[in-house]
Structures are given as structure tokens and as C-alpha cells.
Amino acid sequence: MTLATLPTRRDEAWRYADMDGLARLGVAALDQWKEIALAPGETRRHAMVVGSAAPELHRIRLAIGEGARAELFVTNAGGDYTRVEVEVRLAKGAHFEFGGVTIGGAGVTREFVTQVVHAEPEATSNQTIRAVHWAGATGNFLGEIKVARHAQKTDAAQDFKGLLLEAGASANAVPQLEIFADDVKCAHGATVGELDEAARFYMMARGVDPATAQRLLVQAFIGDAFVALSDAGEHERLLDAALAALEGAKL
Amino acid sequence: MMLEITNLHATVGGPDNPTPILKGLTLHVPAGEIHAIMGPNGAGKSTLANVLGGKPGYDVTAGSVTFNGQDLLALDPHERAAAGLFLGFQYPVEIPGVSNVQFLREALNAQRKARGEAPLSGGEFLKLAKDKAALLQMDMDMLKRQVNVGFSGGEKKRAEMVQMGILNPSFAVLDETDSGLDIDALRIVGAGINAIMRAPDKAVLLITHYQRLLDVVKPDKVSVLADGRIVETGGPELALRLEAEGYDAVMA
Numbered sequence: 001m002t003l004a005t006l007p008t009r010r011d012e013a014w015r016y017a018d019m020d021g022l023a024r025l026g027v028a029a030l031d032q033w034k035e036i037a038l039a040p041g042e043t044r045r046h047a048m049v050v051g052s053a054a055p056e057l058h059r060i061r062l063a064i065g066e067g068a069r070a071e072l073f074v075t076n077a078g079g080d081y082t083r084v085e086v087e088v089r090l091a092k093g094a095h096f097e098f099g100g101v102t103i104g105g106a107g108v109t110r111e112f113v114t115q116v117v118h119a120e121p122e123a124t125s126n127q128t129i130r131a132v133h134w135a136g137a138t139g140n141f142l143g144e145i146k147v148a149r150h151a152q153k154t155d156a157a158q159d160f161k162g163l164l165l166e167a168g169a170s171a172n173a174v175p176q177l178e179i180f181a182d183d184v185k186c187a188h189g190a191t192v193g194e195l196d197e198a199a200r201f202y203m204m205a206r207g208v209d210p211a212t213a214q215r216l217l218v219q220a221f222i223g224d225a226f227v228a229l230s231d232a233g234e235h236e237r238l239l240d241a242a243l244a245a246l247e248g249a250k251l
Numbered sequence: 252m253m254l255e256i257t258n259l260h261a262t263v264g265g266p267d268n269p270t271p272i273l274k275g276l277t278l279h280v281p282a283g284e285i286h287a288i289m290g291p292n293g294a295g296k297s298t299l300a301n302v303l304g305g306k307p308g309y310d311v312t313a314g315s316v317t318f319n320g321q322d323l324l325a326l327d328p329h330e331r332a333a334a335g336l337f338l339g340f341q342y343p344v345e346i347p348g349v350s351n352v353q354f355l356r357e358a359l360n361a362q363r364k365a366r367g368e369a370p371l372s373g374g375e376f377l378k379l380a381k382d383k384a385a386l387l388q389m390d391m392d393m394l395k396r397q398v399n400v401g402f403s404g405g406e407k408k409r410a411e412m413v414q415m416g417i418l419n420p421s422f423a424v425l426d427e428t429d430s431g432l433d434i435d436a437l438r439i440v441g442a443g444i445n446a447i448m449r450a451p452d453k454a455v456l457l458i459t460h461y462q463r464l465l466d467v468v469k470p471d472k473v474s475v476l477a478d479g480r481i482v483e484t485g486g487p488e489l490a491l492r493l494e495a496e497g498y499d500a501v502m503a
Binding site for chain 1: 307331333340355
């Protein structure tokens with residue numbers, strides 16, 4: 001199906017989007033869904049670094065078969081509007097693991113939009129998103145969880161934390177839970193804060209320079225998003241890409 | 252003179268709402284000296300430590316501090332550390348997500364870099380850390396854990412001394428390092444201070460409320476800080492008098 005027109009900010013999923021960036025991408029980009037299906041019992045992991053000097057839209061549709069496990073990890077450090085959308089449908093006993101980091105300044109909007117549908121019983125999902133921004137930039141996480149009426153024993157969690165390095169940057173978290181089953185666990189949390197000044201002074205008092213102190217604290221902050229990424233090489237690649245974006249951030 | 256504090260005035264609360272805490276404090280500490288600072292609550296002991304460490308939120312309004320002839324107050328906190336100053340925290344800070352090993356290796360190598368020295372390799376650093384942890388009877392496994400996270404009050408203070416051992420400063424300002432320690436830990440920490448800092452080219456400013464730490468770390472000098480000034484300086488016997496008679500009697 002081709003959308004005739006671009007969405008507007010009245011569409012819930014585009015509420016905090018950069019509409020100008022989207023317009024520069026064009027309508028055609030909206031049709032480009034990457035469709036992935038995992039067979040029953042299959043395990044698949046994907047780690048990616050997204051973002052460039054131009055706007056980017058990544059749309060992923062995941063169908064996770066019975067007892068299968070999908071893991072997705074993303075560093076979103078675009079130099080222009082960069083949006084990653086993931087639509088997930090979980091079969092019985094399947095698991096979806098998502099770890100995402102938006103990081104950057106330069107007034108850019110970077111966002112994750114997920115819709116996780118627990119369509120059948122006993123599926124689990126876990127989403128951990130961290131946003132680190134400065135210089136008027138925005139980081140968004142719009143996370144929708146839908147639990148079907150018969151999807152008992154669903155266990156779904158999402159956790160968002162934003163770290164703003166200076167006034168003027170912003171972070172938006174929009175958790176949306178739609179639960180029709182009665183025997184489920186759905187946990188969600190969202191906090192936004194500043195760098196821990198006590199920790200920064202403690203580090204400096206031991207000789208760590210301000211830039212290194214900030215890097216260590218940001219590394220610790222975003223680390224949660226990649227805890228479940230067990231491939232050491234991929235873990236390092238995503239972390240390094242995020243920390244490279246931190247160069248030049250306000251101290 | 253290693254540390255020379257002259258007529259130091261400092262406020263907290265920022266420029267809009269300043270509260271004077273230090274009101275003309277003068278204190279000289281030569282190399283080779285362990286100098287205890289005692290005084291009633293609210294006298295300015297922790298403020299003195301924080302001003303020397305360069306903690307944000309403290310404003311020096313008059314006076315000077317020179318450290319080995321250098322203007323200490325002109326340096327950022329990390330530059331003070333690289334110059335050889337160590338601030339032992341009354342309440343060591345927890346840093347989730349950063350291990351002691353990573354933190355201290357970054358700190359030591361940042362200091363070495365600032366002094367024009369080559370960085371220690373991972374192996375060299377671990378050997379050093381192991382030696383210093385052993386000195387404070389701290390298990391190496393604790394150093395692999397996150398900085399101060401889940402440590403008891405006593406463990407945090409011992410970890411501070413391990414950090415001091417690894418960083419090997421020439422001057423330590425220890426702010427109530429004895430608070431939160433049981434008798435055994437007190438002896439271990441006191442012995443650690445002696446082992447690390449008792450040297451002709453080093454000095455310590457030891458801020459404490461109690462004689463019991465001074466029984467282990469025998470100070471050369473004892474000064475009483477009251478209402479933002481040093482009101483009396485003497486030998487170790489002054490601490491014993493304070494312990495026996497209290498501040499009011501001694502300062503009367």
C-alpha cells in the first residue's frame with residue numbers, strides 16, 4: 001500500500017517527529033519496510049549503527065515464530081533526522097529483545113518507535129532505550145505494547161532513560177499499553193535527568209579530565225541498552241559509535 | 252612549605268545567597284607532617300576539604316592557597332589531582348556502570364599524562380592495584396565491581412584508601428575518613444594511611460572528630476578549627492585534651 005500523503009504530527013506515532021526532515025526524505029521512504037520472519041525456535045540477532053548527514057528512516061517488521069528469539073540493537077547517532085521504527089508480532093513463547101541509544105546534538109531529532117504485539121500466550125519482550133542529547137537536540141521513544149485477549153502469561157517490559165547534557169535539549173517518552181488479557185506483566189518506566197555532578201566531581205578529584213569523566217558517565221548510562229548484546233565485537237562497535245558521537249558535546 | 256593556606260575566606264550558597272564558612276583560616280603544612288584538624292560540627296572542616304579539592308559550589312572570597320609554590324585555587328580539580336593532591340571523601344560517591352579498575356586506571360593514566368609520564372598498561376595497572384588492595388586487606392574482586400556501588404560505609408572508606416595507594420599523591424586531605432569504621436577497619440585504614448603517606452616528601456591533612464584514629468595515625472601537629480578559623484595549634488597532646496575535656500573547655 002502506498003501512502004498518498006505524508007503523516008502529520010497529529011498522528012500519534014509522529015508526534016515528536018521532525019516533519020521537515022521527513023519531507024526531505026519524501027513519501028516513497030514510507031513504503032520501504034524491511035520484512036523479517038523468524039521460524040519457530042529460531043534465534044536471530046542484529047546490531048546496527050544508523051544515521052548519516054542526510055535524513056534516514058528505517059522501518060522493520062518482525063514476525064517472531066513460536067519459541068523464537070529476535071534481538072535488535074541500534075545506535076542512532078544521525079547527523080540529521082533519523083527514525084527507526086520496529087513493528088513486532090510475537091507468537092507463543094517468543095521473545096523480542098531491543099536495545100537502542102539515541103545520542104547527539106546539533107538540534108537534530110533522533111527517535112525510536114516500536115509497536116510490540118503480543119498476539120499469543122507466554123511471549124516476552126524487553127526494550128531498553130537510552131537517550132543522550134545536547135545542543136538543542138531531541139531524543140524520542142514511542143513504545144506501544146499490545147496484548148491480545150488470549151495472550152496470557154505475557155511478560156513485556158520497556159525502560160527509557162534520557163540524559164540531557166545542557167538546557168535546550170529534550171527527551172520524550174511515550175509508553176502506550178493496550179492490554180486485553182488479564183494474566184500479564186507489563187512494566188514501563190521513563191526518567192529524564194542530567195549528568196550526576198557529584199560523580200563527575202568525584203572523578204575529577206581523582207585526576208580524570210572533564211571530557212573523560214563525561215565519557216565514562218555516558219558510557220555507564222547507555223550501557224544498559226546493550227547489556228543483552230552478548231557478541232563482544234558488536235557490543236564494542238555500537239558503544240564506540242555512540243561515544244564517538246559524544247566528541248564535541250558540551251562539557 | 253608544601254601547603255600554605257593564608258587568610259582563607261570561603262562561602263557556600265552561591266553569589267546570590269552566600270553564607271560565610273571559612274573566615275580567615277591560616278594553616279601551613281610542611282612536607283613530612285601529618286596534621287590533624289579537629290573541631291566542633293559546623294566549624295568548617297568539610298568546607299576546608301572541599302575548597303582544597305575544588306568542589307563546585309564553594310566560593311573563595313579572600314585569601315590564598317599555595318601548593319608547592321603553585322596557586323592551588325587557580326587549578327581545576329583534575330589538575331590539582333595531577334599536581335599531587337588527594338581528597339578523601341567523607342561520603343564517597345557511587346558510580347553505577349563504571350568499575351573501580353576502569354575508573355582508577357583512567358584516573359592514574361590521566362594524572363601520568365598530565366605529568367608527562369607514560370601510561371601504565373592493563374597488566375602493570377592490575378599488579379599495582381592488587382598490591383594496594385592487599386595493603387588495605389581488600390579483596391581484588393571488590394575492585395572489579397562498580398565504584399562504591401553496594402559497598403558498606405566501611406568498605407567505601409577502605410576503597411578510598413586503596414585509591415590513594417594507587418594514585419600515590421604527595422598530599423592527602425582526608426575528610427573524616429574514620430567515620431563509619433568499626434574498630435578493626437579503623438586499624439586497617441590507619442595503618443594504610445601510615446604506609447602510603449608517612450614519608451619525608453609527603454604530608455597529610457587529617458580531618459577527624461575522634462582520638463581513636465589518631466591513636467593509629469600519630470599526628471605531628473593538631474589544630475582546632477572553630478567558626479572558620481584555626482584557633483589553636485599544638486602537638487598530639489592537644490587532641491588528647493580535646494578528647495578528655497571537650498572543645499568548649501579547651502577553647503575557653
